[in-house]
Amino acid sequence: MVWGGLLVLPAVAQEPVSETPGAPGVAAPPLTLEEVLASTQEQFPSILQALAKRRVAEGESLAALGNFDLVISAEGTSRMSGFWDGDVAMGKVTQPFRSFGGSVFGQYQLSNGEFPIYEDQNFTNTGGTAKAGVVLSLLRDRDIDARRFAEKDAVYALREADIDVLLTRVAVQQQAAIAYWNWVAAGQQMVVYTELLKIARDRDSGLIRQVASGATAAIFLTENQQNITRRRGFLTGAERDYELAVNRLAFYFRDSEGESKIPDKARLPEKLRPVSPTDAAKLRTLTSLPATIAGRPEVLRLQNTIQRAMQRLQLRENTLKPRLDLSLEVAEGFGSIAEGGASRDSTDTVVSLNFSVPLQRREATARVEQEKARVDALQFEQRQLEDQIDLELKSILLNLRYAEQLAELAELEVEQSAKLEEAELTRFKSGASDFFLVNLREVAVANARIKAVAAALATRRAQVNFDAATI
Numbered sequence: 001m002v003w004g005g006l007l008v009l010p011a012v013a014q015e016p017v018s019e020t021p022g023a024p025g026v027a028a029p030p031l032t033l034e035e036v037l038a039s040t041q042e043q044f045p046s047i048l049q050a051l052a053k054r055r056v057a058e059g060e061s062l063a064a065l066g067n068f069d070l071v072i073s074a075e076g077t078s079r080m081s082g083f084w085d086g087d088v089a090m091g092k093v094t095q096p097f098r099s100f101g102g103s104v105f106g107q108y109q110l111s112n113g114e115f116p117i118y119e120d121q122n123f124t125n126t127g128g129t130a131k132a133g134v135v136l137s138l139l140r141d142r143d144i145d146a147r148r149f150a151e152k153d154a155v156y157a158l159r160e161a162d163i164d165v166l167l168t169r170v171a172v173q174q175q176a177a178i179a180y181w182n183w184v185a186a187g188q189q190m191v192v193y194t195e196l197l198k199i200a201r202d203r204d205s206g207l208i209r210q211v212a213s214g215a216t217a218a219i220f221l222t223e224n225q226q227n228i229t230r231r232r233g234f235l236t237g238a239e240r241d242y243e244l245a246v247n248r249l250a251f252y253f254r255d256s257e258g259e260s261k262i263p264d265k266a267r268l269p270e271k272l273r274p275v276s277p278t279d280a281a282k283l284r285t286l287t288s289l290p291a292t293i294a295g296r297p298e299v300l301r302l303q304n305t306i307q308r309a310m311q312r313l314q315l316r317e318n319t320l321k322p323r324l325d326l327s328l329e330v331a332e333g334f335g336s337i338a339e340g341g342a343s344r345d346s347t348d349t350v351v352s353l354n355f356s357v358p359l360q361r362r363e364a365t366a367r368v369e370q371e372k373a374r375v376d377a378l379q380f381e382q383r384q385l386e387d388q389i390d391l392e393l394k395s396i397l398l399n400l401r402y403a404e405q406l407a408e409l410a411e412l413e414v415e416q417s418a419k420l421e422e423a424e425l426t427r428f429k430s431g432a433s434d435f436f437l438v439n440l441r442e443v444a445v446a447n448a449r450i451k452a453v454a455a456a457l458a459t460r461r462a463q464v465n466f467d468a469a470t471i
Contacts, residue, residue: 031267033180036253039261040176041169043254050161050168057154057161064154067147068096077122079113086115086339088122098148101141107131114339125344127335134328140321149315156308163301166471170297174468176252178461179245185457186238186245187268189450193235196446200228220435227439234446274407274456275400275463292470293389302385306378313371319364322357393469400462403455410448410455417441417448 041047076089088111096103110128137145204224210216250260293299331348338344358364421441428438 028264028266030269031180031263033177036176036180036249037173039254040173040252043256043258044172044176044252045258047165047168047172048258050165054158054161054165057158061154061158064150067150068098070095084114084116086111086113086119086122088112088115088124096147098151101137101145101148102135104134105132111338111340120340123340123344124338125333125335125340126338127333129331129333129344131329131331133330136326137323138326139324140318141323144311144314144318146315149311152311153308156304156311160301160304160308163297163304167297167301170468170471172252174464176249177464179249179252181272181457181460181464183242183245183249183263184269184272185453186242187265188272188453190235190238190242192446192449192453193231193238196442197228197231197235199442200224200231204228223435223439272453272456272460274459275404289390289393292393293386295471296389296469297471298385299382299389302378302382306375306382309371309375309378313368313375316364316368316371320361320368323355325354327352327354389469396462396466396469400459400466403458403462407452407455407459410452414445414448414452417445421445 071094072092073094074089074091076087078087079085088109090107090109092105092107094103094105108128108130109122109124111122111124115122204221207216207221207224211218211221246263250262253261253263255261327350329350331350333344333346421438421444424438424441428434
């Protein structure tokens with residue numbers, strides 16, 4: 001598999017196809033697993049939904065950065081009547097920054113006329129007054145505040161959305177791969193029962209002639225017709241299972257417009273082969289359980305949730321600290337002395353400290369304890385999740401190993417039952433056997449082939465689950 005991309009799983013073994021599909025009388029190429037997964041990757045609704053949610057998280061992340069945007073403000077006051085005639089205009093630029101929860105600002109103010117003493121701060125020289133300053137938080141809000149929390153939390157939310165997209169893709173494509181292999185297996189089972197029914201029907205034509213000529217008793221014809229009825233029942237059940245598998249696969253198999261696409265029966269692969277011993281051995285040897293567990297998207301998602309909770313805890317603890325803010329500003333007047341007098345014609349440097357401490361902090365303390373409890377609960381959940389994944393991986397490897405062995409035994413049983421069928425037919429033609437035993441041998445071969453298909457399907461399912469668990 002590729003992280004965050006297409007689930008790459010081994011395709012079923014195919015016979016080479018040289019014909020051009022779509023031409024009259026030309027066989028269509030077998031449908032491959034990669035083709036199904038590619039259509040799912042691009043068009044499946046839940047994947048598109050997860051991508052849309054990620055865009056929402058991306059927008060929230062950008063919005064959180066707006067807390068540090070440059071802010072320009074302006075204001076003006078003009079007295080239209082009354083004893084005082086002072087006019088003032090002021091423009092200010094403020095830039096928040098992340099360190100110490102601080103901000104810097106630059107300001108320019110220009111006034112004209114007379115102001116009352118309680119508005120004395122409005123006086124400037126004729127060229128106005130320029131001011132620059134910085135505000136810093138030394139205790140509360142020094143390491144974290146609402147702005148920085150929102151920014152970091154939005155980053156975690158975006159990371160969570162990325163993991164959710166990956167989890168959705170893995171889950172959908174895991175289900176799509178299993179639906180594909182179920183479709184192939186159902187098609188192979190239908191082929192087995194079709195061939196079994198054809199044998200009985202071909203024999204029926206010969207028996208009709210033999211009974212008519214008196215060479216064979218009528219009871220043999222009746223018995224064969226009973227076999228036909230029974231085998232038609234087998235085939236009907238297989239056709240039902242195939243149609244169900246078609247519908248399931250069509251749910252994942254999508255066209256370029258995102259619409260469900262019915263897989264053509266003509267595109268069934270000729271054979272469902274189990275995972276090769278070499279590939280299975282590679283799957284087992286390439287797995288490092290601790291590294292695999294640590295890299296699982298579910299674990300990464302929970303770790304991300306824990307980090308978000310730790311950020312909330314840090315923000316809550318911040319409210320318990322006393323506030324101590326430091327501000328520094330420098331003001332410079334320009335031009336000649338105006339109505340404000342000589343006191344406006346100097347360079348002023350002002351340093352100030354602002355201190356406050358809450359005496360009763362019961363609510364803040366309670367909130368901190370709540371967040372600590374949430375973090376503890378999430379850490380216990382992570383431990384359980386890691387143990388659960390460890391058990392899952394071991395179970396998958398166990399299933400894969402036994403599925404391999406059962407597939408080998410099933411193939412051996414097919415070979416052995418085919419030899420017995422051939423020997424029974426030879427004895428029947430020489431008169432040393434009877435029709436009942438021949439029928440049993442034919443059914444035994446069909447059952448062995450069905451078991452082989454089921455065993456091969458089990459290896460493919462185990463491989464799909466392994467790939468999904470070790471992405």
